[in-house]
Amino acid sequence: MFLSRSVSSARRLVVASTAMKPPLNGVSEVVSSTRNGRSFASSGMIRKAPLTTPLAAPNNHRPSPKSTLMPEEDTDRCEDPFHSRTASSSVGRTRWLISEASLSNDDRSRVVLLVLNADDEALTRRYEFPAIWLRDNCQCEACFHAGSVSRVLNWEQFDVERVHVAAVQPVDGGHSLEVLWEGAENGAVVHRSVYNVEWLLERSFRQEDSEAYLEEWYRPAPELWGAARFHEVIQEFSYADVLHEDEALRQWIEALIRYGVVMIKNAPLTEHECRRLANRVGFIRKTHYGEEFIVKAKEGTSNVAYLSTPLQMHTDLPYYEYKPGCNLLHCLVQSKDAGGGGANLIADGFYVAERVRREHPDQFRLLSETLVNWTDIGEDEGGKFHSIYRAPVICIGRDGQRLERINHSVPQRGSHFCVPIEQVDRWYRAMHRFVRILHEEAVQFRTAPGDILTFSNIRAIHGRTGYRDTVQNTRHLVGAYLDWDEIYSKLRVLKTAANKGPKEMESVGG
Ligand SMILES: [Zn+2]
Numbered sequence: 001m002f003l004s005r006s007v008s009s010a011r012r013l014v015v016a017s018t019a020m021k022p023p024l025n026g027v028s029e030v031v032s033s034t035r036n037g038r039s040f041a042s043s044g045m046i047r048k049a050p051l052t053t054p055l056a057a058p059n060n061h062r063p064s065p066k067s068t069l070m071p072e073e074d075t076d077r078c079e080d081p082f083h084s085r086t087a088s089s090s091v092g093r094t095r096w097l098i099s100e101a102s103l104s105n106d107d108r109s110r111v112v113l114l115v116l117n118a119d120d121e122a123l124t125r126r127y128e129f130p131a132i133w134l135r136d137n138c139q140c141e142a143c144f145h146a147g148s149v150s151r152v153l154n155w156e157q158f159d160v161e162r163v164h165v166a167a168v169q170p171v172d173g174g175h176s177l178e179v180l181w182e183g184a185e186n187g188a189v190v191h192r193s194v195y196n197v198e199w200l201l202e203r204s205f206r207q208e209d210s211e212a213y214l215e216e217w218y219r220p221a222p223e224l225w226g227a228a229r230f231h232e233v234i235q236e237f238s239y240a241d242v243l244h245e246d247e248a249l250r251q252w253i254e255a256l257i258r259y260g261v262v263m264i265k266n267a268p269l270t271e272h273e274c275r276r277l278a279n280r281v282g283f284i285r286k287t288h289y290g291e292e293f294i295v296k297a298k299e300g301t302s303n304v305a306y307l308s309t310p311l312q313m314h315t316d317l318p319y320y321e322y323k324p325g326c327n328l329l330h331c332l333v334q335s336k337d338a339g340g341g342g343a344n345l346i347a348d349g350f351y352v353a354e355r356v357r358r359e360h361p362d363q364f365r366l367l368s369e370t371l372v373n374w375t376d377i378g379e380d381e382g383g384k385f386h387s388i389y390r391a392p393v394i395c396i397g398r399d400g401q402r403l404e405r406i407n408h409s410v411p412q413r414g415s416h417f418c419v420p421i422e423q424v425d426r427w428y429r430a431m432h433r434f435v436r437i438l439h440e441e442a443v444q445f446r447t448a449p450g451d452i453l454t455f456s457n458i459r460a461i462h463g464r465t466g467y468r469d470t471v472q473n474t475r476h477l478v479g480a481y482l483d484w485d486e487i488y489s490k491l492r493v494l495k496t497a498a499n500k501g502p503k504e505m506e507s508v509g510g
Pocket residue numbers: 138139140141142143144191192193
C-alpha cells in the first residue's frame with residue numbers, strides 16, 4: 001500500500017500544477033516540483049465553502065436535472081438541485097391529479113394516465129405504466145410491507161403470463177389510481193391496487209424522469225477537472241462543522257462526489273480523527289493493513305530508510321475487487337522541508353482518462369479493455385496476504401462510456417501480464433501516454449497539521465514529492481478508508497431527513 005503523506009511547513013494550502021502553468025490570481029508562494037525539475041506558481045488558499053447557503057455553490061455550475069413533473073418549482077428550487085420531488089407528496093398538497101386512466105389502445109399491457117396540474121388545468125401530461133410493473137408494485141398490505149419498505153408479493157406464485165387488468169380508473173378525486181386485476185379463469189376480479197398519483201409520477205418511465213431520479217437519488221454525476229481548474233473546485237470544510245452539522249456533512253459529501261477531492265480543516269491533532277469522521281458517515285473500511293494506518297517517522301537521522309523518496313502517483317489498493325472507495329488522510333505533524341518536498345500530488349483520473357479517450361481513442365480502448373494483474377504480497381498485523389485482482393487501468397461502465405474506476409500503481413502492477421503477446425508493446429505505449437497526461441493534469445499542494453485530505457480512491461490519483469526526514473523534520477499522518485456505498489447511503493439519509501423529516505420516502509403509496 002502507498003500512503004500519501006501529507007506534510008507541509010506552510011499553513012496555507014498551496015495549489016499548483018506540476019506542469020508549467022501561468023501564474024494564477026492571488027499567487028502566494030512558489031514551490032519547486034522535485035519530480036520534473038520545473039518550478040511553478042501557485043494559486044492562493046483553497047476556497048472556503050459557504051456553509052451558510054443551503055447547498056454547495058458549485059452545484060450551480062451544471063444544470064440541475066429538470067423535473068417534468070413540477071416545472072413551476074424548478075425555478076424556485078434551482079439553488080437546491082438535490083431537493084426531492086418526493087418531498088411534495090409528504091406535505092399533503094397534490095399538485096397533479098389523474099383526469100383519465102385507460103389501457104393503451106396500442107398495447108393492452110400498458111396503463112395510460114392523463115394527469116393535470118391542480119393549479120393550472122391547461123398543464124396536462126400523459127404517462128404510461130406497464131401493467132406488469134403496476135401489479136408487481138402493488139402497495140396493499142398483502143403485497144408491500146410499509147414498515148420495511150419492501151415488496152412482500154409472493155413471487156413463487158406470481159405468474160407474469162396471468163397479469164390482466166380488469167379495469168382502471170382515477171379515484172379519490174384524481175389523487176389515486178385504482179387498478180382491478182382479473183383472474184385467468186373466469187375474469188373475476190381477484191385483486192385491487194391503489195396508487196397515489198405522486199408516488200406514480202415519481203416512478204415515471206419517461207427517460208428524462210429516470211435520468212433526473214438517478215442523478216438525484218442514485219449517484220450525482222461527477223464534474224471533471226484538469227490542473228488549470230483545481231483551484232476552482234477544491235473546497236474546504238471545518239472538521240467541527242462536518243462532525244456536528246448535518247448540512248456541512250452533506251455539503252462535504254456532495255463536493256466529494258462532484259469533484260473527487262475535498263479538504264477538511266482544523267481537525268484536532270489526535271490520532272483517531274479519521275475514525276470519528278468515518279463513523280460520522282458509516283464505518284471504516286478495513287483492509288489487510290488494518291483500519292487506521294499510521295505513518296510516523298521515527299526521530300533520528302541515521303536511518304536512510306527514512307529518506308522519503310518521491311511517491312509515484314497511484315491509486316491505493318488496486319488489487320482489491322472491492323477497492324476501498326475513499327481516502328481520509330489526516331496530517332498531524334508537518335514536514336519542515338524548506339525545498340517544498342513532501343507535498344501532495346493529486347489529479348482527477350477521470351479527467352485524464354477523458355483526455356486519453358478524446359485525444360487517443362485507440363489507446364483509450366487498450367487501457368479500458370486490457371486486464372492488468374494488480375497484486376500485493378506481504379504480511380501485516382492481519383497476517384500474511386497474497387492479493388490479486390485483474391482489471392483495466394480505466395474501468396468503464398456497461399454503457400461503454402461512464403468511467404467507473406481508475407487503477408494505477410506501478411509497484412502493484414504485477415509482473416504476470418496474461419494477455420496475447422502481440423498486445424504488450426501497444427499497451428505499454430498507451431500506458432506511457434496515460435502517465436504523461438496524468439502528470440500534465442496533476443496539481444501539487446501541501447497540507448498542514450489538522451488537515452484531513454479526503455479524496456476518491458476510484459477517481460483521484462495521488463502521490464507525494466520527495467522529502468527528507470530528519471530530527472528537525474518529522475511527520476505524522478493517520479489514514480483510513482470509507483466505502484462509497486456508505487457515503488452515498490449517508491447522503492440519501494441526510495437528503496431524506498432534510499426534505500421530509502422522519503417520514504420514509506418510499507412508503508407513500510396509496
Ligand atoms: Zn396487492
